[in-house]
Amino acid sequence: MSLSVTLTINRVPRTVQLDDPRVTLLDLLRERLDLTGTKKGCDRGQCGACTILVDGRRVNACLALAISHDGADILTVEGLSDGERLHPVQAAFIAHDAFQCGFCTPGQIMSAVGLIGEGQAGDDPERVREGMSGNLCRCGAYRGITEAVIEAARAMAETAREEAA
Amino acid sequence: MNRFEYVRPRSVAEAVAAAAVPGSAYLAAGTNLLDLMKIGVARPARLVDLNHLPGLDGIEHLPDGGAQIGARMRNADLAYDPAFRRRFPAVAEALLSGASAQLRNAATVGGNLLQRTRCAYFQDTASACNKRRPGSGCDARGGENRLHAVLGWSESCIATHPSDFCVPLVALGAVVEIEGPAGRREVPLRDFHLLPGATPERESVLAPGELVVALRLPAEAAGFAAHARYVKLRERTSYAFAVVSAAACLRLEEGRIVASRLALGGVAAKPWRAEAAEAALAGATPDAASFRRAAEIALAEARPSGDNAFKIELARRIAVRALLLAAAGTPDRLPALPASPFASVPGGFHG
Amino acid sequence: MAEIARMRHGSSIGQPLTRRDGLLKVTGRARYAADNHPPGMLHAVLAESRIARGRVAFLDVEAARAHSGVVEVMTPANRPPLAQDPDDKSVPFSFRLDLLQNDRVRYAGQPIAVVIAETLEAATEGAALLAPRYEAEPAEVLLDAAEAFVPPAVGVGGLAELWHGDVETGLAQAAQRIEATYETPLQFHNAMEPHGVVAAWDGDVLSLDMPTQGFALTQARLAALFGIRTEDIHIRSPFIGGGFGSKLLTGPQVLGILAARLVGRPVKLVLRRAQMYGPVTHRAPTRQRLRLGAAQDGALTAIHHHVRTATSRFDDFFEPSASVSHTLYAAPAIATTNEAVRLDTGTPGFMRAPGEASGSIALESAIDEMAEACGIDPLEFRLRNYAEVEPVSGKPFSSKALRECYAEGAARFGWAGRPLAPRQMRDEDGLLVGWGVGTATFPALMFHGQARAVLRRDGTGLVETGAHDMGQGAWTALVQIAADSLGLDPDRLEFRSGSSDLPDAGIAGGSAHTATAGGAIQAAGEQAIARLTELAVADPRSPLFGAGNIGVVARGGRLVRWDDESRSEAFADILARAGLAEIEGRGSAATDPAMVERYAMYAHGAVFAEVKVDPELGQIRATRLVGAFAAGRIINPRLVRSQYYGGMIWGLSFALHERAVLDSRTGRVMNADLAEYHVPVNADVPSLEAILIEEEDPHVNALGIKGVGEIGITGTAGAIANAVWHATGVRARRFPVAVEHLV
Incomplete structure (x- = not known):
């Protein structure tokens, strides 16, 4: 079978010839498509640094085989902001100093976007903390992360209400 | 990771046929298999990708109150299915206490059943492991084994099964539906996983090429919805495997237990249903003394397999805790910290 | 004093600016x-x-x-x-x-x-x-496995043995004595970036x-x-x-x-994650024996802190755990001794607060045990043994606002009314609740750093130094220092850093990078301004003619006469008239040996912890952490708080989570991953607070900076361990505290 996959990456459809069936989505993005915003921290689904959205759901890109994701819609941190206008989660991360070294940050942000989309946590700090626990931050920016997610969730809910009105 | 042949079947029949080739492995999400391939524990020659099969990814709520769950359904989708949560709250709570949101979004129901042990010696290809390489020995014996099995282990293997999901499932009498070269069959979950004995490499009753296609919860299981909990002791507040865990489900009438289900996790190579303890609870009052007696019975045959004697008492205590929480009633909404001892309990428990 | 400092330092230092590299980091454009x-x-x-x-x-x-x-x-x-x-x-x-x-x-x-x-x-x-x-x-990989020896030095040139006063007499005369042994595990840094x-x-x-x-x-x-x-x-x-x-x-x-x-x-x-458990250094395990004596009123009579640690078979690094006992509590007799074994492991090295972290949790636990023995509130006990001068050297502290840290931290935490005895408090769910305190400290160090500052004719500035940003916020804090030293708005400054082709900023370690690189930038800026001032005051066409160097300050892109704000001139105009495209200053910073000779220089803090423990299951959660820290001048409170938070979470990790598990038969780390080598997750940190205590230090360095990167671990780990005791009545002496210790 041909090792070709069609993916929509950050809203752009692309057909990618895979040189190897072993390539994960993470290594496809980082090593072949120059989308290095997504980070590799453990490569085993244990740290969350590689979190991306696949078909709107947050997953660990390191444990996803690219060949198996033919047809998938992928959103990475590079595709999050609308031009120079930051996504509310990105803006909130800056405002709340929700990172230090920044390495886990793209994964945290994509995870937060996924979390808000899931609609299970709302702005309950304990549910946000639990929901963000798949993203390790060794610098220890958790307080800012939780505050940023809550603020972004509220801002997005507000925007959604305004748009509905 | 070794190079492998990649096959993408379009039907279950095609999948089963493709997997008949020796050295084949089914690929669902891959959250466990790919990890094992990366560390050299699994080296399949052929991956049969289930991700493009039609169906098998939803839940059907049966008219009798039971449910049939497609094996490809994602853990998170199942946990967040409103009707499923209402009928089988302990299962939803267990699902949400496992792994991380990212992994739950990917991992499938079938894959959860079949995940491999976290035993460090199984994962370390330089160590002797009868499960990974039959006959090579067990370096976990006499090694770092404080979290290993206390029930059902053998001299050849002391590993535990890591699933949270399976614990309430086995308590509730779930049934595994299997397709294979020889056709379709059903196996109760309690008989699905195997204890190690002398053949720890055999972890389930699946024959080569057989595929889990669905999981069924019987109507009877929904009868416990008002009193069903899962509790999990962990070494961090979230994103950690169980030291020990327990699922407890009760049916109460006029202050008496008319039916009960109890299962333990983190204690054995399979999710451990404690039927003798359930029997002892029949007709008892739902109080700490009854629950403690049941827990004693559940762990009656436990023995340490290494530096893990403490787990036996912890397993008793978590069984008691799960039963107490179940007796108190299923909360309207799952706690913010699912299955955690730190999930707030109205009225308190320990006083 | 504060007013003068503000005038001297302008308006950028002290502002809670957001990170200048924030945009790059949240968009995935920061290139690692x-x-x-x-x-x-x-x-x-x-x-x-x-x-x-x-x-x-x-x-x-x-x-x-x-x-x-x-x-x-x-x-x-x-x-x-x-x-x-x-x-x-x-x-x-x-x-x-x-x-x-x-x-x-x-x-x-x-x-x-x-x-x-x-x-x-x-x-x-x-x-x-x-x-x-x-x-x-x-192979031998355990602390007990090998023959111990006295290392030639510990840490970086630290004394392997130090005897101050007569410890045995101090112990003999004590009304209360405690002797306890604490064990800390092998730990790996596990930065998220391999x-x-x-x-x-x-x-x-x-x-x-x-x-x-x-x-x-x-x-x-x-x-x-x-x-x-x-x-x-x-x-x-x-x-x-x-x-x-x-x-x-x-x-x-x-x-x-x-x-x-x-x-x-x-x-x-x-490296793969598993490969970060061997060749990239680690924190060595320790076993620490503390012997303390105290009079009935709680005054310490003696401290003996003995450490056994390990290095590799082929190289030397000795975790200097006992050093914290030199400075933290007053006692007439203090001894610190070290021994080490050689093991078949990689060579240990510097891991966030090397020595201070492992030593602090042992000392703070022992102090707590002594407070308990004396029947004194542990905070009161610490105050009774407050070191007014550095105990082992007798040197005055260059500054020490630890009393204020204790007071403000305790007030914020609500320490008053804490029952003395353990196991007295429960929450509404019946969980055991315990409160603990620990003292934090970390030395104020400096390395040698250099910088270059340039004022350009277009009114902008350029500052260059090969600094390292690993999350402290160098891209932001150093610009704030540069802005003030050049009298420019930060937005008018180009800052080049993170490359070896620039003037070297010294290593980013020892919590000394801002002081070192910032000091060099300050000096470079001052030189550039001095040169510019020379041009202006010597030029009859300048409104500043004749003002003399001392009478001019740089502010808002202008030189301004100190005594007459109406007389000023823009940098650009001075340069233009002189026909210069730019003017350059170079500067360096290093430890001042005279100050080291005269003063003991440390940052201090007090950390208060609340833990909840499940009484039957033994699972622990640190539900509230409040730290109050005094670390000299704060360049950017937003970044500094983040540093404290991070350090406190490391302290939490030290007390409750991280531990590498070695198979003694093979010498392999059996949890060389992030699933089983536990570092805290978000849910482990429900409430975290850091209070910045004002502290002026005229001696420590030109900027008065003490460093904030590591101090947060110290104090916190001990506070949590002490809170676990207060909740359960169980004194865990092996870290991290494991569930089997409590049930």
Whole structure:
């Protein structure tokens, strides 16, 4: 079978010839498509640094085989902001100093976007903390992360209400 | 990771046929298999990708109150299915206490059943492991084994099964539906996983090429919805495997237990249903003394397999805790910290 | 005092600016070393030893080479020659590296080969196919396994033995005595960014994308190893994905450079997570015996802090855990002694608060045990033993606002009314609740750093220094210092950093980077302004003519007469009239030996912890942490709070979570991953607060900065351990506290 996959990456459809069936989505993005915003921290689904959205759901890109994701819609941190206008989660991360070294940050942000989309946590700090626990931050920016997610969730809910009105 | 042949079947029949080739492995999400391939524990020659099969990814709520769950359904989708949560709250709570949101979004129901042990010696290809390489020995014996099995282990293997999901499932009498070269069959979950004995490499009753296609919860299981909990002791507040865990489900009438289900996790190579303890609870009052007696019975045959004697008492205590929480009633909404001892309990428990 | 400081330092220092690198970091555009991919680049993957001692008898190089995509396999047989033996120790704190110098194995996880391939997948599988065979020898990896000796020094030149006063008499005369032994585990840094390098050679010119906490140090070592000139080594390290002391030069990175040399193409080598548990240093395990004596009123009569720790079989680094006992509590007699064993492990090294972290949790636990023995509130006990001068040296502190830390931290936490006895408090769910306190301290250090500052005719400024940002906020805090020293708005400043081609800013370590790099920037800025002032005051056409240097300040892009604000002139106008495109200042900063001679210089803090413990199951959660810290001048309170939070979470991790599990039979780390080597997750940190206590320090350095990166671990770990006791009545003396200790 041909090792070709069609993916929509950050809203752009692309057909990618895979040189190897072993390539994960993470290594496809980082090593072949120059989308290095997504980070590799453990490569085993244990740290969350590689979190991306696949078909709107947050997953660990390191444990996803690219060949198996033919047809998938992928959103990475590079595709999050609308031009120079930051996504509310990105803006909130800056405002709340929700990172230090920044390495886990793209994964945290994509995870937060996924979390808000899931609609299970709302702005309950304990549910946000639990929901963000798949993203390790060794610098220890958790307080800012939780505050940023809550603020972004509220801002997005507000925007959604305004748009509905 | 070794190079492998990649096959993408379009039907279950095609999948089963493709997997008949020796050295084949089914690929669902891959959250466990790919990890094992990366560390050299699994080296399949052929991956049969289930991700493009039609169906098998939803839940059907049966008219009798039971449910049939497609094996490809994602853990998170199942946990967040409103009707499923209402009928089988302990299962939803267990699902949400496992792994991380990212992994739950990917991992499938079938894959959860079949995940491999976290035993460090199984994962370390330089160590002797009868499960990974039959006959090579067990370096976990006499090694770092404080979290290993206390029930059902053998001299050849002391590993535990890591699933949270399976614990309430086995308590509730779930049934595994299997397709294979020889056709379709059903196996109760309690008989699905195997204890190690002398053949720890055999972890389930699946024959080569057989595929889990669905999981069924019987109507009877929904009868416990008002009193069903899962509790999990962990070494961090979230994103950690169980030291020990327990699922407890009760049916109460006029202050008496008319039916009960109890299962333990983190204690054995399979999710451990404690039927003798359930029997002892029949007709008892739902109080700490009854629950403690049941827990004693559940762990009656436990023995340490290494530096893990403490787990036996912890397993008793978590069984008691799960039963107490179940007796108190299923909360309207799952706690913010699912299955955690730190999930707030109205009225308190320990006083 | 504060008013003068504000005038001297202008308006940028002290502002809670958001990070200047924030936009890059939230959009994924911040480029870390492994994000680089020069044309023609190959991927290299390490193969590491699975035995701890012996030799590699066989590597199946043919099998690896035969794997499609594999280009080359580097082993001791074909590794390019080096100009310096990797085991050379001619420079102190130049650690021995494992660079395939022979077939010996001296610890599990040691690199034994490198596979280079067209793709990462091929290189990874090639490394697996090497299937090494070994001749193994018995290995020793536990603290008890080997014969102990007294190390020549601990930490960086610390005394292995220090006796002050008569400890035995102090103990003999004490009304209360406690003796307790505490154990701290083997720990690994586990920065989120794995160590890596992208290396490219052009003749003898070497270009590197590589996270490093020290440019000059790394260049010097690489120059010696490869026999090339330091100025031919160009290192880019704009962003470090966490260092914590592990990102000085590591062996695996040098192997990546060697691989590039071997194949004549650029090479990327990045460690797998499991490979970060061996060749990139760690915090050694310790066993610490504390003997304390106290009079009935709680006044300490003696402290003896004895440490047993471990180093590798082949190199020296000794975790200086006892040093905290030199400074923290007043006692007429203080002794610190050390012993060590040699084990078949990688060499330990600097891990966030090396010595202070492990020593603090033991000392703070012992102090708490003594407070309990004396029947005194643990905070009151600490106040009764408050050190007004550094106990072992008698030197005054350059500044010490610890009393204020205790007071404000206690007030904020609500310490008053805490029951003395343990197991007295429950929450509404029936969980056991305990409160603990710990004192935090960390020395105020400086290294040698340099900087260059330029004022340009267009009214902008440029500041250059090869500083390292690993999350402290160097890109922001250093600009704030630069802005004030040049009298410019931060937005008018270009800041170049993160490259070895710039003036060296010294290593990012010892919580000293802002003081060092910032001090150099301050000096460079002052020189640029002084030169500009010379031009202006000597020029009859300037409104500042005749003002004299002392009478002029730089503010808002203008020189302003001190005594008459109406007389001022824009930098640009001064430069234009002088016909200059720009004017430059250079500056450096280093420790002032006279101050070190005269003063004890430390940051201090007080940390209060609340834990909840499940009474039956023993699961612990640190539900509330409040830290109050005094660390001299605060450049940016937003960044500083983040540093404290991070340090406190490390303290939480130390007390409750992280521990590497070694199989004593093989010497292998059995939890070399992030699933089983537990670091805290978000849910472990429900409530965290850091209070910044104002502190003016006129002595510590020109900027009055003490450093904030490491102090948060100290105090916190002990506070949590003490809170666990207060909740449960169980005094855990082995860390992290495990569930089986409590049930």
